[in-house]
Amino acid sequence: MQIQYPKGMQDILPSQTGMWQALEDICRSASARYGYREIRTPILEKTELFVRGVGEGTDIVGKEMYSFRDQGDEALTLRPELTAGVARAVLQHNLMELSGTQRLWYYGPLFRHERPQKGRYRQFYQYGAELLGSPYPESDVEVIQLAYDILRGLGLSEFSLKINTLGNAASRQAYRDTLVSFLTPLADKLSAESRNRLGKNPLRILDSKDPGDRELLADVPRFGDVLDEESRSYFAAVQDMLTALDISFVVSDKLVRGLDYYSHTVFEFSTDKLGAQDALGGGGRYDGLFEQLGSKKKIPGVGFAAGVERLLLLLQEEHLAIGKEQGPDFYLVGLDDESRAIVIKLARDLRLAGKSVLTDLQRRSLKAQMKEADKAQALTVVIIGEAERVAGIVRVRNMATGEQVEYSIDTAAVQLGQL
RNA sequence: GCGAGCGUAGCUCAGUUGGCAGAGCACCAGUUUGUGGCAUUGGGUGUCGCGGGUUCAAGCCCCGUCGCUCGCCCCA
Numbered sequence: 001m002q003i004q005y006p007k008g009m010q011d012i013l014p015s016q017t018g019m020w021q022a023l024e025d026i027c028r029s030a031s032a033r034y035g036y037r038e039i040r041t042p043i044l045e046k047t048e049l050f051v052r053g054v055g056e057g058t059d060i061v062g063k064e065m066y067s068f069r070d071q072g073d074e075a076l077t078l079r080p081e082l083t084a085g086v087a088r089a090v091l092q093h094n095l096m097e098l099s100g101t102q103r104l105w106y107y108g109p110l111f112r113h114e115r116p117q118k119g120r121y122r123q124f125y126q127y128g129a130e131l132l133g134s135p136y137p138e139s140d141v142e143v144i145q146l147a148y149d150i151l152r153g154l155g156l157s158e159f160s161l162k163i164n165t166l167g168n169a170a171s172r173q174a175y176r177d178t179l180v181s182f183l184t185p186l187a188d189k190l191s192a193e194s195r196n197r198l199g200k201n202p203l204r205i206l207d208s209k210d211p212g213d214r215e216l217l218a219d220v221p222r223f224g225d226v227l228d229e230e231s232r233s234y235f236a237a238v239q240d241m242l243t244a245l246d247i248s249f250v251v252s253d254k255l256v257r258g259l260d261y262y263s264h265t266v267f268e269f270s271t272d273k274l275g276a277q278d279a280l281g282g283g284g285r286y287d288g289l290f291e292q293l294g295s296k297k298k299i300p301g302v303g304f305a306a307g308v309e310r311l312l313l314l315l316q317e318e319h320l321a322i323g324k325e326q327g328p329d330f331y332l333v334g335l336d337d338e339s340r341a342i343v344i345k346l347a348r349d350l351r352l353a354g355k356s357v358l359t360d361l362q363r364r365s366l367k368a369q370m371k372e373a374d375k376a377q378a379l380t381v382v383i384i385g386e387a388e389r390v391a392g393i394v395r396v397r398n399m400a401t402g403e404q405v406e407y408s409i410d411t412a413a414v415q416l417g418q419l
Numbered sequence: 420g421c422g423a424g425c426g427u428a429g430c431u432c433a434g435u436u437g438g439c440a441g442a443g444c445a446c447c448a449g450u451u452u453g454u455g456g457c458a459u460u461g462g463g464u465g466u467c468g469c470g471g472g473u474u475c476a477a478g479c480c481c482c483g484u485c486g487c488u489c490g491c492c493c494c495a
Contacts, residue, residue: 004486059493063420081495110495115420117489126495193492204493257494268495279495307495335453366453374455385453399455 008114008122015325019312022323024107026153027127031105034146036129039104041085047075052292053084053261057200064112078111083261083303086130087289095132096299102132107308119277119310128283128305135300137237140265140285141245147281147304148247151269154311155320159280161247163238163267164255166203167223167231169288172263175226176202186216203256223253231264238265261286265302273317274310281306327377328356330416333369335385342384346394346413353417374399380419382412 005011012020031038047067054061066078079085086104089095095102107127116122129146131139144161151159166172179202187195194205194213206217227235242249249267257266266284283304290299315322332347334340340363347357358376360369366383373381383395393406396416407415 007486064493112494114493115491116487120494124495128495276490277494281495305495310495333454365448367449367451367455368447370455372455378455381455383454387453395454397454402455404454 008116010121018323018325023308027107027150030146030150030153036103036105039086039106041089043079044076045079045085047077049084049088050077050080053289064114066111066113080110080112082106082126082128087293091293091295100133105129119274119313121309125308126305127308128303130301130303132299132301137234140238140302141241143302143304144267145245154315156314158273158318159269159271161249161267161269162252162255163249164252165231165235165265166263167227169263171227171231175223178221178226182221189216206254206256234264257284261289263287271314274313280310327379328358329379330355330357331373331376331378331381332357332359333366333381333383335366339384339389349413350416
């Protein structure tokens with residue numbers, strides 16, 4: 001059997017890279033408009049970073065990481081998400097000493113060992129942004145707005161924004177306790193999965209799709225009931241600003257998000273066009289992350305990440321094309337050895353003048369080369385054969401109109417360079 | 420980790436009760452002695468995923484195996 005890529009990986013072929021690059025460009029320029037700067041961190045990090053940063057109780061750390069020990073017996077992991085690595089880099093280089101606010105964006109591949117399916121890969125790409133240093137709701141809104149701009153910038157419309165609050169640390173702990181004492185007596189009725197979560201990550205039980213669980217959860221205490229005043233007004237401020245910016249959203253108290261480090265605002269952009277994997281991107285505030293990573297200072301942060309493959313899938317679903325391929329400026333046809341020598345020089349001159357030039361390398365017939373030029377969508381074809389050499393000219397054909405003119409062979413490079 | 424479906428040409432797929440491996444698109448060459456698209460003629464480019472079994476005969480039936488896809492779970 002032919003060697004194939006590992007399960008859940010994929011090749012991005014030349015016919016698709018235009019689309020990928022266009023998406024990257026849109027992310028880049030949106031980031032720049034908001035004053036975010038790119039950060040690149042290693043694809044490989046110490047395993048401990050994710051265990052501490054993402055949380056041991058999470059599925060990501062519990063069962064999805066590509067972890068191994070290298071030749072020096074160091075425990076390493078292919079990054080399953082990017083926020084932890086960015087936070088690590090910020091601490092390692094004391095970036096917060098440079099400025100009270102850091103606006104960062106990133107783009108790159110992540111790895112999670114899950115069963116692949118539509119919109120879910122073991123190596124997948126995320127664009128994301130992190131806003132560090134501000135504890136105020138306007139920063140949550142800035143990040144949501146950036147994400148929203150990118151989705152709209154791509155031309156997407158078939159998505160919705162869900163938001164929720166997890167409250168401040170005190171509220172979250174209080175709710176966690178309330179939830180655990182409510183659910184513990186019911187433990188033997190819960191699904192195995194949820195029972196397991198009761199000790200490790202009880203908030204995620206709210207998310208359960210198990211019908212039995214859903215019934216038990218019908219009269220679970222509401223998060224809103226235990227939110228303190230600070231948490232309440234914080235969330236209200238976020239909603240007010242989103243409304244003022246005409247960004248529509250729905251509040252969903254089932255939105256909990258998988259990672260340990262979130263607090264206050266969490267949000268998710270989702271679509272109903274992609275089947276089971278409906279989350280396009282999401283994020284939230286994570287005021288506790290840096291302390292979990294050993295920072296002595298409190299560094300508040302808010303961030304989001306979007307799944308590139310899912311955005312591209314949705315673009316196709318909505319029949320939106322980005323990054324269309326463009327043909328070369330010129331296709332140079334040479335019909336015999338001497339003509340081909342002229343073609344090689346002319347191609348060089350045109351390329352030096354900044355033109356894109358394609359030539360035939362199969363020594364094929366005029367007709368075959370014309371077909372090739374047409375397929376490549378060349379704007380102009382230049383033909384040189386024995387007859388042209390004898391006459392001291394080249395034939396220049398406009399492929400859109402079919403018009404054909406003659407240039408002197410000596411001035412052709414200059415004249416063509418001006419087209 | 421669990422469940423279901425599918426593997427036949429470069430792509431999308433058809434292939435009857437087991438009887439010479441097919442279509443469309445793509446590709447190549449010609450019709451046009453040196454001119455693309457349109458039209459037309461010709462060309463099959465194949466380890467029927469792989470290994471075994473049944474049979475005179477297997478793409479088709481049986482067993483195993485690998486791969487892919489979709490769903491559960493979880494997430495982007």
